[in-house]
Amino acid sequence: MSRPRFWDPEGRRFGGIPTYPWRMAPAGLLTRRQLRARGLRPGGQDVAAQVMWRSRFGGTRPAYLYRLALAKPVGPMTPARAAALAKANQARRTCPACGRDAGYVLPAHLGTCLLCADSTALAA
Known part of the structure; x- marks a missing residue:
């Protein structure tokens, strides 16, 4: 059984960032949108990994992932x-x-x- 195209947890092939296929990111890594849905923000942390997939218009698209443990709460709406x-x-x-x-x-x-x-x- 072959590995998915974007499977690169060591970050050797895609810009030095650990890369996972769509819906295969490890637990504890979330996109900005997923963090926001939980009332959190990245809080200055660097990108921990990325999810990549083939776009229907050709090429590939990334979504950057951040560590849930390092996320900070979103400030209140003043x-x-x-x-x-x-x-x-x-x-x-x-x-x-x-x-x-x-x-x-x-x-x-x-x-x-x-x-x-x-x-x-x-x-x-």
Whole structure:
């Protein structure tokens, strides 16, 4: 029986980082998203390992893993942090062309709201 393609627990083949196939990482190693779901953050620790898989669009994709034992709790949401987050989200919804709140995050590839993008396309 052969080993999976991305099996490299010693870190010899993939950039010096221990690498595991999708869903085969050892217990105690979690991604940022998995840590966040538990109310934790990496807390300044280095990447401990990675999970790699083949992308459906070709190539490979990594997900970095951190040690659960070294993770720290996420700081509480303070009023100042909530205000800064609201201000940042407001900026992502405000169209630079017409200046109105679009009610959704503006598409990065357009850079404007859909109405302004449509009017620009019709004028061209």
